[in-house]
Amino acid sequence: MSTASPRLITNYCYEDISLDQTVAVTRTITADDIALFAALSGDFNPVHLDSEYAASTPFGKPIAHGMICGALISATVAMNFPGPGSIYRSQTIKFSKPVFIGDELTIHISVKEKQDRLKLVTLSCVIKNQDGKTVASGESGVIAPSEKVSIEAATLPPISLGDKLYTH
Numbered sequence: 001m002s003t004a005s006p007r008l009i010t011n012y013c014y015e016d017i018s019l020d021q022t023v024a025v026t027r028t029i030t031a032d033d034i035a036l037f038a039a040l041s042g043d044f045n046p047v048h049l050d051s052e053y054a055a056s057t058p059f060g061k062p063i064a065h066g067m068i069c070g071a072l073i074s075a076t077v078a079m080n081f082p083g084p085g086s087i088y089r090s091q092t093i094k095f096s097k098p099v100f101i102g103d104e105l106t107i108h109i110s111v112k113e114k115q116d117r118l119k120l121v122t123l124s125c126v127i128k129n130q131d132g133k134t135v136a137s138g139e140s141g142v143i144a145p146s147e148k149v150s151i152e153a154a155t156l157p158p159i160s161l162g163d164k165l166y167t168h
Helices: 031-041 051-055 066-079
Strands: 008-010 022-028 087-095 104-115 120-128 134-143 150-152 159-161 164-166
Touching: 022 066, 031 066, 031 159, 066 087, 066 104, 066 120, 066 134, 087 120, 104 134
Parallel strands: none
Antiparallel strands: 008 150, 022 104, 087 134, 104 120, 120 134, 159 164
8 A cells, every 4th residue: 555645736816827827737548537437427428438339430449538628627727727726617618639548638728818806717728639639629717716725635535447446
């Protein structure tokens, strides 16, 4: 059993956010990510989970659920920018290219607009694969935190998928 150090996450307050400020986070998509997302969402479309079926589609192999991209944007907002205390209000998203197992996705978020009254920040969101191709894009509306915090990230209980055990 490992004893990992606590992971601290820090936010950006509304006042510290500037137009065109950016952040980029990278994540590689695995078959387990797709299986876990299917279990969570209830979306068992064979184009995501059945290699034989997916081979008969224009994609030729299983693709990740599109909303995994939405979840990656949400996670980037919550964990990186603006970070803890952010209130995720809205999201638009357009899927441009399929995401496959093994794709390395980089989530790019940049500040497009600030609305002082609500502390609302409009974020431009673009996800690119390892080849620099845009796979998804859109905008998020986020109420940014008003107070600076640095907090220990939550520790999830172990999750098992088949014979694999995941700990965070």
